[in-house]
Amino acid sequence: MNLVVYLAATVFGLSCTVLLGRPLTAPRNPLTVSTCAAIVLGALVLVCSAPLTLSTVNRLTGVPNFGAPLTYGMLSAYSCSLLVLLVNWRGGSAARIRRLVLRCMAAYGALIVVIVVLFTLAHADTERLTDLDTYYANTPYMREMIVLYLLGHSAATLVMCTVCVTWGREVDGLLRAGLRLILIGTMLDVVGFQLAKYTAVAARWTGHDLDFLSTGVAPRMASLGALTCSLGFVLPRLLPAARAHWHGLGDLRRLGPLWSEVRFASLAPKPPCTVWQLPRVRLHWREVSIHDGLLALAPYFDDRVRERTRDAALRAGYTAHEARVVAEAAMVADAARRAAAREEPFGTPSTYRLYATEVSGPGGLVELARALARSRLVTAVPEGTVKATPG
Known part of the structure; x- marks a missing residue:
């Protein structure tokens, strides 16, 4: 009793x-x-x-x-x-x-x-x-x-x-x-x-x-x-x-391909212990770090890669929004390759704003990550560029 x-x-x-x-x-x-x-x-x-x-x-x-x-x-x-x-x-x-x-x-x-x-x-x-x-x-x-x-x-x-x-x-x-x-x-x-x-x-x-x-x-x-x-x-x-933590855990996993692509360029300070942090806290840090990495890659954005990929996506039957996200993923992947190879950035940086930076929350980043992971157009070889499959 x-x-x-x-x-x-x-x-x-x-x-x-x-x-x-x-x-x-x-x-x-x-x-x-x-x-x-x-x-x-x-x-x-x-x-x-x-x-x-x-x-x-x-x-x-x-x-x-x-x-x-x-x-x-x-x-x-x-x-x-x-x-x-x-x-x-x-x-x-x-x-x-x-x-x-x-x-x-x-x-x-x-x-x-x-x-x-x-x-x-x-x-x-x-x-x-x-x-x-x-x-x-x-x-x-x-x-x-x-x-x-x-x-x-x-x-x-x-x-x-x-x-x-x-x-x-x-x-x-x-x-x-x-x-x-x-x-x-x-x-x-x-x-x-x-x-x-x-x-x-x-x-x-x-x-x-x-x-x-x-x-x-x-x-x-x-x-x-x-x-x-x-x-x-x-x-x-x-x-x-x-529910919020469960969705945060899912978004954290879905952001994996994008984080793998830009993490080397991110300068955001790492929290003291991420293993024991709640998913929403880890997701917030991951968002901040990815945005920081995208900002660091911005001088390497090639509008020609984005435009060619967008046109190819539209011809393949993608909607306008899907084509935009796929094109942005190709541009980010190309910029990451150039930055990793220590190439010189463009003298006149692109003024283009990614869709993921225009919306609040992780939704835009998740779409960008999904496009990096799934779209064959991202791994295609646009004119004048060489792009390896993200690992």
Whole structure:
């Protein structure tokens, strides 16, 4: 049980690192702060509820079952953070948001105080690490404390479900997918944790024993619900970044032929360690380096090579744009050969601008690289030139 709960808490908490991808600027965003607060508090609830944590807290404080009000107070704080998150998600005027946040904090702050007071008034001298809710279900003050913390958590999660359903009809894409995952995780909490706890406690009130719902089903369902919610929190932020890096990796590979052609001419400083850098970072450096290499080769650009190759491409059935890119690839390849052979550059440099330098992003460079790698016209022998196949 300890391992399952601690693992769920770790995964739940680590999802904050995705949201805090920019630690210096993220805290300025109330939505990011409230989301991370909810995730961290949810992870702390799981940690505090583990039997190993409970026994350690009880031993350190010298108070039997001291971990109970600690866990229940943390759960109430987590419930409050969910409502604060919803307030920031829905948005509105700053005054309205501040007013609603303060109301939530006041209500759940009072609930935490009541939980502590009820525990102090109760007689709970027998340490219970896994079945405290059912063991003390009929004990004065402990009974009220148990019901109050469950009701406080239920109120927050039911509001969470309502908002996810309502808002999910208004949005689409990844945000809707994230809301659905949060809804599923919250429903797992409602049905698997809260309903199990209510049923087990009510069974004790009527003289029956359904403790397995509280000790076996509820903790596992709470962990599963927390993991599902954490996935819903980070999905709208994580998946676009993952897609960008995946596309960046593909563009990095497709730029290989062009980079092989111009790398000797590039003077761009190499980053300290490219092996462990993310694909988007490596792609940016590769773009900068290729542009630097093309700039260094510009004095060797031969417009005659470009024009002859363009005319040949048009006769071969290429579109105007395809013919332009193929012609530019032939001109770059010819310039790279001249520069590598240490020939003298042209006295009057070409003023022609490559298509890859006119568009933003790696798309233009990728087209140029593809033309270098695939077009037979690039490796053809224009008049007065000798061109070897790029290696």
